Amino acid sequence: xxxxxxxxxxxxxxxxxxxxxxxxxxxxxxxxxxxxxxxxxxxxxxxxxxxxxxxxxxxxxxxxxxxxxxxxxxxxxxxxxxxxxxxxxxxxxxxxxxxxxxxxxxxxxxxxxxxxxxxxxxxxxxxxxxxxxxxxxxxxxxxxxxxxxxxxxxxxxxxxxxxxxxxxxxxxxxxxxxxxxxxxxxxxxxxxxxxxxxxxxxxxxxxxxxxxxxxxxxxxxxxxxxxxxxxxxxxxxxxxx
Amino acid sequence: xxxxxxxxxxxxxxxxxxxxxxxxxxxxxxxxxxxxxxxxxxxxxxxxxxxxxxxxxxxxxxxxxxxxxxxxxxxxxxxxxxxxxxxxxxxxxxxxxxxxxxxxxxxxxxxxxxxxxxxxxxxxxxxxxxxxxxxxxxxxxxxxxxxxxxxxxxxxxxxxxxxxxxxxxxxxxxxxxxxxxxxxxxxxxxxxxxxxxxxxxxxxxxxxxxxxxxxxxxxxxxxxxxxxxxxxxxxxxxxxx
Numbered sequence: 001x002x003x004x005x006x007x008x009x010x011x012x013x014x015x016x017x018x019x020x021x022x023x024x025x026x027x028x029x030x031x032x033x034x035x036x037x038x039x040x041x042x043x044x045x046x047x048x049x050x051x052x053x054x055x056x057x058x059x060x061x062x063x064x065x066x067x068x069x070x071x072x073x074x075x076x077x078x079x080x081x082x083x084x085x086x087x088x089x090x091x092x093x094x095x096x097x098x099x100x101x102x103x104x105x106x107x108x109x110x111x112x113x114x115x116x117x118x119x120x121x122x123x124x125x126x127x128x129x130x131x132x133x134x135x136x137x138x139x140x141x142x143x144x145x146x147x148x149x150x151x152x153x154x155x156x157x158x159x160x161x162x163x164x165x166x167x168x169x170x171x172x173x174x175x176x177x178x179x180x181x182x183x184x185x186x187x188x189x190x191x192x193x194x195x196x197x198x199x200x201x202x203x204x205x206x207x208x209x210x211x212x213x214x215x216x217x218x219x220x221x222x223x224x225x226x227x228x229x230x231x232x233x234x235x236x237x238x239x240x241x
Numbered sequence: 242x243x244x245x246x247x248x249x250x251x252x253x254x255x256x257x258x259x260x261x262x263x264x265x266x267x268x269x270x271x272x273x274x275x276x277x278x279x280x281x282x283x284x285x286x287x288x289x290x291x292x293x294x295x296x297x298x299x300x301x302x303x304x305x306x307x308x309x310x311x312x313x314x315x316x317x318x319x320x321x322x323x324x325x326x327x328x329x330x331x332x333x334x335x336x337x338x339x340x341x342x343x344x345x346x347x348x349x350x351x352x353x354x355x356x357x358x359x360x361x362x363x364x365x366x367x368x369x370x371x372x373x374x375x376x377x378x379x380x381x382x383x384x385x386x387x388x389x390x391x392x393x394x395x396x397x398x399x400x401x402x403x404x405x406x407x408x409x410x411x412x413x414x415x416x417x418x419x420x421x422x423x424x425x426x427x428x429x430x431x432x433x434x435x436x437x438x439x440x441x442x443x444x445x446x447x448x449x450x451x452x453x454x455x456x457x458x459x460x461x462x463x464x465x466x467x468x469x470x471x472x473x474x475x476x477x478x479x480x481x482x
């Protein structure tokens with residue numbers, strides 16, 4: 001496991017698993033201005049790519065799992081999913097950690113305002129990330145692109161990773177072929193983005209966390225599928241039927 | 242793993258994992274008469290119970306997974322599911338190993354004829370098993386009842402196990418509380434029986450085999466759920482939120 005700090009709004013103690021690559025202390029308010037600059041978005045993507053590359057070059061890693069921690073990060077996820085799929089904020093925005101009806105309305109409005117303010121252009125994925133994304137979304141884009149570059153599957157966890165996969169696909173179409181939907185989060189944007197990515201989720205257990213747990217739960221399924229394809233005898237081979 | 246022969250219509254070589262408890266060589270044609278006698282059904286149930294009990298008493302077993310092998314055994318499964326849920330054969334009968342449209346019609350008719358011939362009474366579950374069940378269905382009923390007796394969860398695999406769980410619940414209502422749906426088979430009877438049992442399947446991967454593979458794939462999920470309930474700290478415990 002590798003924990004990458006690209007944007008925590010505070011200082012973190014050193015830890016053997018923590019890689020410090022802070023781009024900035026949290027993003028700006030996407031409904032008032034850009035979440036970050038284009039250069040910051042690129043740096044966060046590269047930080048994610050760097051961690052993935054280091055893991056892959058360390059040897060023995062044949063699967064990557066994305067996860068995230070970030071306060072309020074289902075808001076930029078919803079905005080990204082709306083920008084890349086065309087679904088309105090009412091459909092892509094959910095309750096996240098469990099907000100009430102009034103806060104949900106506010107959240108939908110924030111996403112609407114952000115889309116109106118920036119008119120994000122899906123043909124410019126890095127620009128969209130800078131306008132309405134989060135630093136963790138950007139870092140996960142880097143992980144996905146690096147997995148695809150090395151031909152290594154990347155299991156997504158949660159709606160933040162789903163949104164990042166949409167951005168990655170917009171940057172490099174073939175990256176979508178290396179992505180596996182570990183599970184489908186209960187967030188409404190998850191269903192919309194996985195459908196857009198044409199990814200059937202391996203698990204649908206009404207989970208809402210995105211820290212990698214759902215991706216991790218799917219690992220035995222991916223391993224079993226790989227072994228079935230590679231090792232299982234056909235009925236013909238064993239002389240049946 | 243333990244393989245129990247309750248009704249193979251032939252001789253099997255000895256094998257360390259094979260337990261011989263043949264009740265009869267295959268069942269009778271359920272559309273023409275009873276599949277087996279009441280006593281034979283009871284013996285098959287007891288054979289399944291015996292294997293489960295032996296496994297549980299050997300120590301270290303805290304989970305049972307059911308599986309089956311049997312030719313044409315989705316036909317009695319469909320008949321049992323119709324008998325216990327009231328859904329007509331057209332809804333409970335599926336393509337099994339992949340039969341064509343004409344054979345499917347024949348299969349639906351066989352199930353219809355069986356139900357008309359026997360008028361199975363769900364209040365007499367052993368009688369229903371004898372009339373329209375299979376020896377493997379009966380043996381799995383024994384495994385489920387024994388799991389419930391010992392307070393051990395039983396993961397079901399496939400539509401044959403789903404049908405057996407309906408019989409087990411009719412015999413002992415509380416047994417349904419120990420049953421976990423490992424996955425939902427693509428057989429239409431699976432959806433109907435799991436809904437009747439109020440069991441959300443852990444996996445829905447369009448699998449059709451019932452030899453235990455789907456149940457086995459669900460084991461890491463059950464283990465993770467148990468560990469989450471038993472070992473995971475709450476936000477309060479770690480001083481967050």
